[in-house]
Amino acid sequence: MFDIARIFENTGSEMDISCEMSPESTEGLKGIAFVRPPSLTGRVRNCAGIVTLSYTAGGTVVSQCDRCLKDISREFAYSFEHVVVRSVQRDNDEYIVAANDELDMDSIAVDDVLLELPTKTLCSEDCKGLCPxxxxxxxISACEHSDPAGDRV
Ligand SMILES: [Zn+2]
Ligand SMILES: [Zn+2]
Structure with missing residues (x-):
């Protein structure tokens, strides 16, 4: 949690954000395993009374190839930007609400990263998969059920 009361109150102020997502917060992410909790780095700034959060979530995920079930690890770095407000705005539900002037980076990052993570994973575009x-x-090798041309019988 980051207390950003002074950012709301002072036009032109800014604050660096640097933390790791808590291990618990990444558990609900589509069953994708993180090698270690993703790091979140960025900045909150008040520009002419509008408070924006911009940050990058970076880390390494391990997921299984959809075809051959091999574990693949992949690095990622996704950048996000949000307008942060102190209370719910009727006209825009895309704003992030900082309840009690606290920025809950865990829950913000879970929502953001979830949208970016690919739903399909292949170890390579032409993965041949497993024999059914x-x-x-x-x-690795053809089996008796696949013919030499590569078409499965
Ligand atoms: Zn594969
Ligand atoms: Zn086979």
């Missing part, structure tokens, strides 16, 4: 009959990894 014997389960052999066809990237």
């Amino acid at each position: 009959i014997c389960g052999a990894d066809l990237n």
